[in-house]
Amino acid sequence: MNELLNKLAVAIARGKVNQKSPFPPDMKGEFGADELTKQALEESVAPAAILNDGLMIGMKTVGDKFESGKAFIPDMLIAAKAMNVAMVHLKPFFDSGEVELKGDFILGTVAGDLHDIGKNIVRMVLTGNGWNVIDLGTDVKPEQFIETLKEYPNAVIGMSALLTTTMMQMETTTTAIKEVSPDTKIYIGGAPISQEFSDKIGADGYFPDPNKFAKHLASVV
Amino acid sequence: MITLNKNYKEKIKLRIEPIGKDLDVIKGTPLIDKLFEYGIEFPCGGKGLCGGCKVKLLSGDVKNHEQYKELNCKLGLDSDFRLACNSELIEDTTIEIPQLESLILADNTAFTFTPLVGFGIAIDIGTTTIVAQLVDLSSSQVLGVQTSRNPQSRFGSDIMSRILHGLTTAGSDELKKLIREETYSLIKLLLNSKDINLKKIVLVGNSVMHHLFCGLDVQPLSMFPFATTNNESIEYSPVELDWELSSEVKIIFVRPISSFIGSDIYAGIIASGMDKHTQLTALIDLGTNGEIVVGSSDRMVCASTAAGPAFEGATIHMGMSAMSGAISSVNNNDTRIDYHVIGNQDALGICGSGLIDAVSVFLQNGSVDAGGTIVDEKEKLRIGDRVFLTQKDVREFQLAKGALAAGLQILVDKLCKSLDDITHIFIAGGFGNFINLSNVTRLGMIEVDQSKITKLGNSALIGAKMLLFTDDYSLENSISKIEHISLDSDENFQDIFVNKMFFNNYISNDIADE
Structure with missing residues (x-):
C-alpha cells in the first residue's frame, strides 16, 4: 500500500x-x-x-x-x-460520481433535542466508510425525514436522541417513516437508548458506538 | 424474588458505620429508603448504572436483583460491595458507607439595603442542595443557616430526570410535596420554636425548581424549544403551602428570567453587582447546570454548559462529591505528589477541586501531554495508594473544561467583545470556593488572568437575601436585558469546543523539551 x-x-x-x-x-x-x-x-x-x-x-x-x-x-x-x-x-x-459510494444515509437528532456531537461523530465515521451522509441537523421533525427520504428513496435512516424526554420522539418518528416506507431501515443511538427500546419502538437496531454500527451496515448492504 | 406480605412485618437490625447508627427496619425495606435520609446520593437516580451509592457489607447480607454480580463486575466493585439502590434488607446487617458530611453553603456578605422591621428567610432551592438563612431585616444580619439535600434527588441528580418524573400528575405532585415539606422543615429549624416577627420568605431556584415547587406543568421544559408554563413570581400565604406560620408571612418564589435562566442566576447577577457595572464582567456557576452570564449593565447573555457532572465527580472513575474521604487538593512537591483528604482520613476518591489540581500536576510533570494523552499508555495516573486517574478521566475533564471555555468564548463573541475585554469574573457555587484559581487559568478552564477572578460563594443565596429588601418581584427592568444563548445551536460550537479541549498553555513546554 x-x-x-x-x-x-x-x-x-x-x-x-x-x-x-x-x-x-x-x-x-x-x-x-x-x-x-x-x-x-x-x-x-x-x-x-x-x-x-x-x-x-x-x-x-x-x-x-x-x-x-x-x-x-x-x-x-x-x-x-x-x-x-x-x-x-x-x-x-x-x-461528480467518480468515487462510488456505498449508499445514502439520512441522519438527524430527533425533534425537541438539540444535541449533535454524538450525531456528528456518527456522520464522520459513516462518511469515512464511504457513505453519502445527508445530515439534517438537530430538532428534526418526522416530516423532514420523510421529505428527505423521497429524494433518496433507498437511503438508510439514523436517529439520535440524548434526552430521556426526547427519546420518545424516536417512536413517533419511526412509526411515521415506517408507515410511508415500511422497508426503510431505521437505526437509533444516543446515551439513554438500548436495544430493548429499539425493539419496542419498531426500529431496526441500536448501536452503542459508531464503529460497530459501520461494521453492521457494511454487512447488511 | 422476595414477595412482601404487608401484614407480616418482621423487624431486623441495620447498623450504619462509620457513624455507628443502629436502626430497626422492617424486613424487605429497600436500603435506598433508609440511606436517603442520611444524605447518600443516587447520581443516576437509583437505576444501578453509576455505582455512586455503593456500600460495603461488614456483616449479614442483602437481597439483590439477580444481575448484581454482573453489575459489580462492570463497575469494578469488590464482592463485598453492594449498590444501595438495588438492595433489600432481609437480615441483620452492618454496612459501611463512604461518608456523610455535606458542606454548608452559607455566607454573611455585606451589601447596601434599606432597613425594614422584622425578620425574613432567604432560601436557595438548588437541584442538589437547599440552603435557608434567617435574616434580621433591620440589620441584614444572618442569624441562622440550615441546609439539607433536595429530597427530589432520589429521582436522579440531574435536572432532566426530575423533569421526567414530573411529567405525570402523580410524579409532579410527589415532587411538589417533597420540596415543600423539606423547605418547611428547614424553616422550622431556623425559627427553632422562637416567636419572632417573621415577615417574608423569598425563594430562588432554577426554572425547573420553580415549576416543581409551584406545581406548574414541566412538560414545556422537557424539550426544545424549552418554554416555561408560567414565568411569574408566585406569592403564597402559609396556609396555601400547608406551612404553620403566621398568616401575615408573605412567601414569594421569584420568577425565572426565561426557561433557562432561573431566579438563582438572577440572584447571582445582583449579588455580583454585574448588572451595575458598565464594563464587561462575567458570572460562572460551576454547579450542576454550569451556567455562565457575560455582560454589563445594559445587556447580558447567558448559557448553560455541560461542565457540571465531571466537576461533581459523576463521570470520573474515582470521582465523588466534596465529602470526607475525598482528595480535595493535589500538589507537586519535587519528587512526590502531596494531597489533602477532606476529614484527614484515608482517601476514598477525588472531588472536583482535587481533579483540577491533579490534571494540572500531571501536565506539569509530563505524565500527560498538551493534547491530554497519558504519555505511557499502560500507566494509570496515581495520586495516592488507592486513588488514580484513568485516560478516560482526563478526557472527561477535557470535555467539561472545553464546554466551559467554549461557552465563555461564544458568549463573549455574541457581544462582539474578546476575552481580554472582561474586567472581572465571579465564580459562584459551593464547589467554586475550593478550587485553585492558578490551576483553573493554567488549564484554560477560564481563559482570563487569575487576578481578574473572584470567588463569590453561594451567590444565589446572597442574591435571595438582597431580594428580601425589595417589593417588586416582576423584575421587569432586568428581564429585557438578559438573553439566553443556546450553545448547541451555535454553528461554531463544536469547532471552538474541540480547540478548547486542549491544554494550550502547555504547548510551549513541549516545544522547549524537543
Whole structure:
C-alpha cells in the first residue's frame, strides 16, 4: 500500500489536521490530513484509494480504540476535524460520481433535542466508510425525514436522541417513516437508548458506538 | 424474588458505620429508603448504572436483583460491595458507607439595603442542595443557616430526570410535596420554636425548581424549544403551602428570567453587582447546570454548559462529591505528589477541586501531554495508594473544561467583545470556593488572568437575601436585558469546543523539551 496513504491514515487517527496544528504534540511540524490528501491527489492517487486506504483505515483505527475503551469522545472529535479537512479535497470526486459510494444515509437528532456531537461523530465515521451522509441537523421533525427520504428513496435512516424526554420522539418518528416506507431501515443511538427500546419502538437496531454500527451496515448492504 | 406480605412485618437490625447508627427496619425495606435520609446520593437516580451509592457489607447480607454480580463486575466493585439502590434488607446487617458530611453553603456578605422591621428567610432551592438563612431585616444580619439535600434527588441528580418524573400528575405532585415539606422543615429549624416577627420568605431556584415547587406543568421544559408554563413570581400565604406560620408571612418564589435562566442566576447577577457595572464582567456557576452570564449593565447573555457532572465527580472513575474521604487538593512537591483528604482520613476518591489540581500536576510533570494523552499508555495516573486517574478521566475533564471555555468564548463573541475585554469574573457555587484559581487559568478552564477572578460563594443565596429588601418581584427592568444563548445551536460550537479541549498553555513546554 501507498506510504503516503499510511501517513494519511495515521494523521486521521491521531487528529493531525494540518502542518501548523500543534496537536498531537509529538507530530509537531509533520504534514497533516490537509497536506497529505492534497499531495495524494497531486500524485494522481485515485480518490477512491484515498478514501479506502487512507481515511477509512484511519477512522477504523480510532473507531476500534473507541470500541475497546481506549479512545474517547474527544479523540473522536479531534479525528473528525482531520477527517473534515481531508473531505474538502475529496468532495468534488464524490459529487461528480467518480468515487462510488456505498449508499445514502439520512441522519438527524430527533425533534425537541438539540444535541449533535454524538450525531456528528456518527456522520464522520459513516462518511469515512464511504457513505453519502445527508445530515439534517438537530430538532428534526418526522416530516423532514420523510421529505428527505423521497429524494433518496433507498437511503438508510439514523436517529439520535440524548434526552430521556426526547427519546420518545424516536417512536413517533419511526412509526411515521415506517408507515410511508415500511422497508426503510431505521437505526437509533444516543446515551439513554438500548436495544430493548429499539425493539419496542419498531426500529431496526441500536448501536452503542459508531464503529460497530459501520461494521453492521457494511454487512447488511 | 422476595414477595412482601404487608401484614407480616418482621423487624431486623441495620447498623450504619462509620457513624455507628443502629436502626430497626422492617424486613424487605429497600436500603435506598433508609440511606436517603442520611444524605447518600443516587447520581443516576437509583437505576444501578453509576455505582455512586455503593456500600460495603461488614456483616449479614442483602437481597439483590439477580444481575448484581454482573453489575459489580462492570463497575469494578469488590464482592463485598453492594449498590444501595438495588438492595433489600432481609437480615441483620452492618454496612459501611463512604461518608456523610455535606458542606454548608452559607455566607454573611455585606451589601447596601434599606432597613425594614422584622425578620425574613432567604432560601436557595438548588437541584442538589437547599440552603435557608434567617435574616434580621433591620440589620441584614444572618442569624441562622440550615441546609439539607433536595429530597427530589432520589429521582436522579440531574435536572432532566426530575423533569421526567414530573411529567405525570402523580410524579409532579410527589415532587411538589417533597420540596415543600423539606423547605418547611428547614424553616422550622431556623425559627427553632422562637416567636419572632417573621415577615417574608423569598425563594430562588432554577426554572425547573420553580415549576416543581409551584406545581406548574414541566412538560414545556422537557424539550426544545424549552418554554416555561408560567414565568411569574408566585406569592403564597402559609396556609396555601400547608406551612404553620403566621398568616401575615408573605412567601414569594421569584420568577425565572426565561426557561433557562432561573431566579438563582438572577440572584447571582445582583449579588455580583454585574448588572451595575458598565464594563464587561462575567458570572460562572460551576454547579450542576454550569451556567455562565457575560455582560454589563445594559445587556447580558447567558448559557448553560455541560461542565457540571465531571466537576461533581459523576463521570470520573474515582470521582465523588466534596465529602470526607475525598482528595480535595493535589500538589507537586519535587519528587512526590502531596494531597489533602477532606476529614484527614484515608482517601476514598477525588472531588472536583482535587481533579483540577491533579490534571494540572500531571501536565506539569509530563505524565500527560498538551493534547491530554497519558504519555505511557499502560500507566494509570496515581495520586495516592488507592486513588488514580484513568485516560478516560482526563478526557472527561477535557470535555467539561472545553464546554466551559467554549461557552465563555461564544458568549463573549455574541457581544462582539474578546476575552481580554472582561474586567472581572465571579465564580459562584459551593464547589467554586475550593478550587485553585492558578490551576483553573493554567488549564484554560477560564481563559482570563487569575487576578481578574473572584470567588463569590453561594451567590444565589446572597442574591435571595438582597431580594428580601425589595417589593417588586416582576423584575421587569432586568428581564429585557438578559438573553439566553443556546450553545448547541451555535454553528461554531463544536469547532471552538474541540480547540478548547486542549491544554494550550502547555504547548510551549513541549516545544522547549524537543
